[in-house]
Amino acid sequence: xxxxxxxxxxxxxxxxxxxxxxxxxxxxxxxxxxxxxxxxxxxxxxxxxxxxxxxxxxxxxxxxxxxxxxxxxxxxxxxxxxxxxxxxxxxxxxxxxxxxxxxxxxxxxxxxxxxxxxxxxxxxxxxxxxxxxxxxxxxxxxxxxxxxxxxxxxxxxxxxxxxxxxxxxxxxxxxxxxxxxxxxxxxxxxxxxxxxxxxxxxxxxxxxxxxxxxxxxxxxxxxxxxxxxxxxxxxxxxxxxxxxxxxxxxxxxxxxxxxxxxxxxxxxxxxxxxxxxxxxxxxxxxxxxxxxxxxx
Amino acid sequence: xxxxxxxxxxxxxxxxxxxxxxxxxxxxxxxxxxxxxxxxxxxxxxxxxxxxxxxxxxxxxxxxxxxxxxxxxxxxxxxxxxxxxxxxxxxxxxxxxxxxxxxxxxxxxxxxxxxxxxxxxxxxxxxxxxxxxxxxxxxxxxxxxxxxxxxxxxxxxxxxxxxxxxxxxxxxxxxxxxxxxxxxxxxxxxxxxxxxxxxxxxxxxxxxxxxxxxxxxxxxxxxxxxxxxxxxxxxxxxxxxxxxxxxxxxxxxxxxxxxxxxxxxxxxxxxxxxxxxxxxxxxxxxxxxxxxxxxxxxxxxxxxxxxxxxxx
Amino acid sequence: xxxxxxxxxxxxxxxxxxxxxxxxxxxxxxxxxxxxxxxxxxxxxxxxxxxxxxxxxxxxxxxxxxxxxxxxxxxxxxxxxxxxxxxxxxxxxxxxxxxxxxxxxxxxxxxxxxxxxxxxxxxxxxxxxxxxxxxxxxxxxxxxxxxxxxxxxxxxxxxxxxxxxxxxxxxxxxxxxxxxxxxxxxxxxxxxxxxxxxxxxxxxxxxxxxxxxxxxxxxxxxxxxxxxxxxxxxxxxxxxxxxxxxxxxxxxxxx
Numbered sequence: 051x052x053x054x055x056x057x058x059x060x061x062x063x064x065x066x067x068x069x070x071x072x073x074x075x076x077x078x079x080x081x082x083x084x085x086x087x088x089x090x091x092x093x094x095x096x097x098x099x100x101x102x103x104x105x106x107x108x109x110x111x112x113x114x115x116x117x118x119x120x121x122x123x124x125x126x127x128x129x130x131x132x133x134x135x136x137x138x139x140x141x142x143x144x145x146x147x148x149x150x151x152x153x154x155x156x157x158x159x160x161x162x163x164x165x166x167x168x169x170x171x172x173x174x175x176x177x178x179x180x181x182x183x184x185x186x187x188x189x190x191x192x193x194x195x196x197x198x199x200x201x202x203x204x205x206x207x208x209x210x211x212x213x214x215x216x217x218x219x220x221x222x223x224x225x226x227x228x229x230x231x232x233x234x235x236x237x238x239x240x241x242x243x244x245x246x247x248x249x250x251x252x253x254x255x256x257x258x259x260x261x262x263x264x265x266x267x268x269x270x271x272x273x274x275x276x277x278x279x280x281x282x283x284x285x286x287x288x289x290x291x292x293x294x295x296x297x298x299x300x301x302x303x304x305x306x307x308x309x310x311x312x313x314x315x316x317x318x319x320x321x322x323x324x325x326x327x328x329x330x331x332x333x334x335x336x337x338x339x340x341x342x343x344x345x346x
Numbered sequence: 347x348x349x350x351x352x353x354x355x356x357x358x359x360x361x362x363x364x365x366x367x368x369x370x371x372x373x374x375x376x377x378x379x380x381x382x383x384x385x386x387x388x389x390x391x392x393x394x395x396x397x398x399x400x401x402x403x404x405x406x407x408x409x410x411x412x413x414x415x416x417x418x419x420x421x422x423x424x425x426x427x428x429x430x431x432x433x434x435x436x437x438x439x440x441x442x443x444x445x446x447x448x449x450x451x452x453x454x455x456x457x458x459x460x461x462x463x464x465x466x467x468x469x470x471x472x473x474x475x476x477x478x479x480x481x482x483x484x485x486x487x488x489x490x491x492x493x494x495x496x497x498x499x500x501x502x503x504x505x506x507x508x509x510x511x512x513x514x515x516x517x518x519x520x521x522x523x524x525x526x527x528x529x530x531x532x533x534x535x536x537x538x539x540x541x542x543x544x545x546x547x548x549x550x551x552x553x554x555x556x557x558x559x560x561x562x563x564x565x566x567x568x569x570x571x572x573x574x575x576x577x578x579x580x581x582x583x584x585x586x587x588x589x590x591x592x593x594x595x596x597x598x599x600x601x602x603x604x605x606x607x608x609x610x611x612x613x614x615x616x617x618x619x620x621x622x623x624x625x626x627x628x629x630x631x632x633x634x635x636x637x638x639x640x641x642x643x644x645x646x647x648x649x650x651x652x653x654x655x656x657x658x
Numbered sequence: 659x660x661x662x663x664x665x666x667x668x669x670x671x672x673x674x675x676x677x678x679x680x681x682x683x684x685x686x687x688x689x690x691x692x693x694x695x696x697x698x699x700x701x702x703x704x705x706x707x708x709x710x711x712x713x714x715x716x717x718x719x720x721x722x723x724x725x726x727x728x729x730x731x732x733x734x735x736x737x738x739x740x741x742x743x744x745x746x747x748x749x750x751x752x753x754x755x756x757x758x759x760x761x762x763x764x765x766x767x768x769x770x771x772x773x774x775x776x777x778x779x780x781x782x783x784x785x786x787x788x789x790x791x792x793x794x795x796x797x798x799x800x801x802x803x804x805x806x807x808x809x810x811x812x813x814x815x816x817x818x819x820x821x822x823x824x825x826x827x828x829x830x831x832x833x834x835x836x837x838x839x840x841x842x843x844x845x846x847x848x849x850x851x852x853x854x855x856x857x858x859x860x861x862x863x864x865x866x867x868x869x870x871x872x873x874x875x876x877x878x879x880x881x882x883x884x885x886x887x888x889x890x891x892x893x894x895x896x897x898x899x900x901x902x903x904x905x906x907x908x909x910x911x912x913x
Contacts, residue, residue, distance in 0.1 A: 088465040139646050145464045146407050147649040150597065153590060154641035161634035275586070279476070282469065321480040324473035331470055332458050348775050520773050527772035527779065528762035528786075535748050535759045542746035545708060547734030547763030547826050556769075 059190040060312045061305065066196045066265060068304020069203040073258035074281035075288070075296035076210065077129075077251025083227030083291040084247050086145070090152035091132055093278015094159040095252045099125050099259020100176065100269045101169060107177045114179050118202075121260055122253040129252025130245055138241075156275075164271040176267035199261045206257055207297065210250065214293060219246050227291055276320065280307070283327045289337030298338065352526065353519045356605070360515055367507065382575065383619045385510050389571045391611035392514045394595040395521060395604055396564030401593070402601035402651075403530065404557040405537030407464055410471035411592045413478035414452055414562040416584030418444040418569025420482065420492065423501040423579055427491060430502075437504050441513070441570050448566025449559045456558040460551070475589055482581035497580040498573075505575035513571075517564065521604065524560070533557050534602065594637065597644060597651045606653030659686045660719075661830050661862045662707070667716035669702055676702040677713075678886035684830070689856060689863045691877030691894070693870075695906055699886035700866045701743055704832045707864075708740045709733045720830070734763065739828035741819045743835045743866075749808035753799050753818055756807050757790040760825035790825065796858075797821045813844060817851075824855065830862045831855075837869040845872050852876055874898065882906065 074096050081089045102121045106112045112120070136155050140148050164171040183194045214220035219242075225233040226243045234240050262277070263269050284303040288295025303323060310319045330337060350357060367384060370376040376384070397411045421444040431437055459470040486494030493499060524530055532553045535543040544550045573579055591614070599610030621630060644652060662684040669677040677699045684690045692700050705711045707718055709730040718726045725733060748756050766782030794803050797817045802810060807818060816836055823831055833852070837845050849872055856863055867873040873880065874894040881891040884906040890897060897903055 086465075088469065136642055143645070143649055146405075147645045149407065149465055149468060150593070151642050151645045153593075154638040154645070156638075157590070157641075158635060158638035161631070161638070165631055165635065166628060279469075279472065283473075286466075286469070317480065317484050321477050324477050327473045328458070328470065331462060331466060335462075335466075352775075523773050523775060524769070527783075528759070528766075529769060529772060531751075531755060531759050531762060534751055534755075538748040538750055539746045541710065541730075542742070542748065543759075544730040545710075545734060545740055545742075545746075546760040546822060547731050548759070549729075549731045 055189045056312075060308050062190055062192055062196060063312075064305035064308035065301060066199050066304070067308055068301035069199050070258045070262050070265070070300075071277065071281045071284050071304050072297045072300025073203060073206060073254045073261070074277060075284040075300045076293065077255050078282045079285040079288070079291055079293065079296040080223070080227075080247045080251050082285065084223060084230070084244050085137070085148075087137065087148050087152065088282060089137075089251075090149070090278070091136075091155035091159060092251065092255055093274035093276075093281070094156050095125050095129055095132075095274070096255040096259045096262070096277060096281075097269075097271060097274030098128055098159065098163075099256030100263040100273065101163065101259075101271075102256070103260040103263055104174065104176055104269060107179055117179065118257065118260060121256045125252040125256030125259070126249040129248040129255075132252075133244060133248040138244075160271050160274075169271055171271060173268045173270045176263040176269050178267065179264060195265050199265060202257060202261060206254060210254070210293070213250065219243065223247055280320075280323050283323055283330075287326065287330050287337055289340030292337070292339045295337055295339040350519065353522055356518070356522075357515060360511075364507075364511055371507065379623070381507065383615060385505060385507055385575055386572070386619065387612045387615035388510045388514050389505075389568045389575065390592075390595065390615055391608045392510075392517060392571070393565045393568030394592050394599070394607050394611050395518065396561035396568070397592045398561075398596045398599070398602065398604065398607045399521070399525075399533070399557050399564070400561035402596050402603070402607075403525065403537065404533040404554060406460065406554060406558060407468045408471040408558075408561075409468050409586065409589050409593070410473075410475035410478075411561075411565055412584045412586070412588035413475040414448045414565035415569040415572070415588070415592075416478060416482060416579075416581075417451055418448045418566030419573040419579055419584070420485070420498065420569075421447050421566070422570030423498050423573040424489075424491060426502045426504060426574060427500060432502055432504065434504065434509060437509075437574070441567060444570035445563040445566040448569065449563035452562025453555065453559040456555045456562075460554045460558055472586060472589075475584075475586060479581055479585050482584065485581075493579075495581060497578060499578055501573050501577040501579065503574060503577050505571045510571050510575075513567070517567065518604065518608075521564075525604070529553070529556065594641060597641065598653065600651035600653035603651070603653050606651070609653065660684065661686045661721060662864070663717075663719040664703075664707070665717040665719070667703070667706060667718065668714045669699075669706055669711055670714055675886045677706060680716075680883070680886070680888050682881055682888065682891055684862060684864055685878075686862055687856075687860070688878040689852070689865065689876050691873040691880040692864065692866045692883065693868070693873060693880060693897070693903075694883035694889075697885075698883040698906075700883055701834060702886075703883075704740060704834055704864075704866065707733075708738060708832060731763070734826050734828075737827070737829040738832065739823035739826045739830070740832035741823050741834055741836065743838070745815055745819050747807040747815060747819060747822070750806055752804050752806055753794065753810070754790055754803045756818060756822050757793050757825045758786055760822045761786040761789050763826065793821045793825055812839060816840075816848075820851075820855065824859055824861070828861055830864065833863060833865040835866055835868060837867055837872045840869075842871075845869055848872065849875050 074092065077092050078089060081087060099121050102124045103117050106117045106120055132155055136151050137148060140151055163169050184191050214224065222238045223243050223246060225238055226240060230240065280303055281300060284299035285296045287302060288299030306322060306326065307319045310322045371381050393415050397408065400406050400408050422440055425440045425443060431440060455474055459467065462470055483495045485492035532543065532548045535548060536550050536553060540550050595610045595614050596607060598613065599606035617633065660683045665681050667677055667680045668675065680703060694700050702711065706713050709728050712727050717724060720736065720738065748759065766786060767778045771778040794800055797820065799814060799818060799821065802814060807815065810818060837848055840848065852863065853876060855861065865873065877894055879891060880894050880897045882889040882897055882900065882903045889902045889906060890900050
């Protein structure tokens with residue numbers, strides 16, 4: 051009995067972590083869809099989200115809903131600027147140049163914010179926006195932070211669904227992911243769609259950053275690296291370019307990580323995630339929901 | 347001496363540089379810190395040449411090079427400490443073992459992952475690098491000597507200027523012979539167009555694996571020298587950021603340019619380590635803000651590296 | 659003697675049959691033309707024969723040996739060379755290096771000979787160099803030998819690709835649309851060049867081409883394809899008259 055409730059507790063914790071990964075993974079998967087680029091800086095936009103929220107709460111004491119809105123707007127802006135300044139000039143360059151540029155953007159964001167005049171490379175405690183309460187549901191306990199994460203993630207996914215499937219921009223974005231050339235021949239403005247994708251992806255990463263800060267209240271300028279990579283793995287696991295794949299992938303990765311920590315050792319959790327990556331790349335490179343395509 | 351013929355000029359220049367360095371060391375102009383940095387720069391050059399073979403020549407984007415460097419370092423640290431090696435003579439077999447182990451692991455991991463291209467290869471190599479890092483962090487669970495996340499201490503100091511320099515020169519001669527033979531030519535073919543390369547009879551999978559294995563072997567040598575130079579290892583010395591260091595050196599030195607890689611290694615080590623003595627730490631922090639910006643600019647204007655060979 | 663025999667070859671992409679039950683053979687020493695409208699499956703057929711795709715069904719026999727599913731490099735070693743519709747040269751390599759790479763892929767020396775610069779290495783390199791020079795000379799690329807391939811003019815690149823394919827020492831050459839983007843004068847030169855290649859290097863040629871005057875001029879037999887299927891295989895004169903061929907090309911001019 052105790053064993054079952056322990057497992058259930060880990061499931062709740064795993065979904066909590068997985069929800070954050072899902073929010074980040076969506077940005078990776080959408081950007082990969084339109085640009086065929088692993089946006090290495092995406093994990094840093096997530097980090098930036100946590101820092102903006104930290105700043106808004108600790109310096110201005112803004113209410114939670116305003117923190118969310120302002121953080122999303124700032125991250126969207128950063129995502130937009132990154133694409134325009136760093137990636138757009140390299141649209142026709144060799145793929146690896148674009149990849150190195152993405153690594154460059156990522157390093158820049160990390161080291162710029164780690165300057166002593168700004169946030170330093172040290173861990174900073176994330177302020178509590180509200181008192182944490184725990185509800186005992188007899189089989190497992192759930193906190194109001196976890197509830198917030200579930201609810202916010204759910205709302206974000208719902209809005210994303212509406213944006214992608216019900217708006218002109220979203221439909222055009224999916225057309226570009228499917229076939230860039232044909233879409234542009236059909237009169238879709240590629241530049242606008244790419245910007246749109248970065249804005250949406252970055253806002254979701256920003257939401258992820260706030261939630262992560264609230265749930266794991268220690269933030270650091272390098273905190274985006276590992277969650278970023280793991281979320282990308284989540285996107286690959288679900289099938290890169292596939293929206294619901296990113297969500298499922300994120301949840302699986304989150305659950306795996308929590309279960310490995312709970313039943314094996316937390317030092318092995320990163321290792322296990324990468325073993326999953328190798329397994330996917332070797333045995334099912336198109337991911338869970340992807341279809342095999344053959345091309346030359 | 348047919349073996350040395352092709353690299354005559356290069357070796358003469360290298361020897362002159364060695365004499366100058368040795369004079370500076372002997373007459374006490376260079377502090378022991380500087381002496382250490384010079385040796386470190388040679389080690390970085392040796393390891394970066396390995397990455398240049400993998401990425402610069404063959405076009406396989408690896409973000410896991412530091413892992414192979416680390417495998418060489420830990421192997422050498424373990425062997426020299428446990429076997430109590432202190433003479434140069436008995437060190438050579440250890441060096442060989444380090445290179446073979448790094449190369450073998452590169453070979454085994456290369457068989458499945460080198461099928462992947464560009465960004466997926468990047469993520470896979472990065473993943474391998476992280477796995478190795480996790481292994482180092484937990485290494486004390488296998489043997490307490492390895493130190494795990496506390497770091498590996500008390501490694502014998504064996505590396506010296508002559509050893510690292512002349513060994514590296516020997517490797518460079520061999521590397522140049524490979525590059526100037528059909529193997530180097532095939533690597534460049536694969537980088538330009540893998541499908542066309544296979545259609546003219548090049549076994550692309552084998553050639554890619556060969557380049558990758560050889561590059562990892564050089565990283566194994568470099569790591570071994572590093573361990574026996576600094577006598578202390580920590581898992582964080584071999585993480586993603588270290589792999590990015592090697593990548594930046596290859597990009598500055600120019601893809602497919604060995605001399606460029608050597609120069610870039612010295613510039614890089616000078617920039618990162620050398621400035622530490624001159625500049626205050628507040629200014630030093632800005633280096634890592636400037637480097638990524640430079641990297642982005644290089645990608646926009648010279649995507650094949652600053653010192654990339656210009657085609658006629 | 660049949661150099662190549664293709665039996666009931668099939669290949670589909672996402673449910674669409676690109677090559678559908680195709681059978682034919684090529685006699686030693688002949689020039690075998692393949693025509694058909696865009697999307698008829700001609701290039702897919704070449705990709706199957708040269709090992710870039712593996713067929714879903716069917717067999718490919720080369721000189722009496724079943725080569726179905728062989729890797730491209732292996733097919734090159736046993737004597738099948740090809741050129742590509744959109745030319746795939748090694749752009750950053752020089753003209754000489756492009757050809758040398760093809761000559762040297764025949765493994766004239768091993769890695770130890772290369773590292774220690776033995777006589778085997780020197781001999782292998784020298785022979786390869788001489789052979790490459792001969793080819794460069796034959797294709798009139800002497801002045802451009804040390805220029806990177808991507809700096810060449812369109813016509814020169816086409817010639818370089820032919821030279822590189824010949825450098826592998828093939829007995830069968832698959833040539834994919836060599837005349838694309840050429841003017842009538844260049845087409846005439848190309849026709850005589852292909853004839854000379856065939857005699858001088860004694861290769862069998864399979865050629866895909868849209869330029870009707872070129873393919874009718876040089877081919878001994880022609881196979882016409884449409885929607886992945888073979889419509890007819892016959893002499894150029896017969897094919898020209900064939901109703902089904904004319905229908906397939908309806909709207910496109912058959913001159």
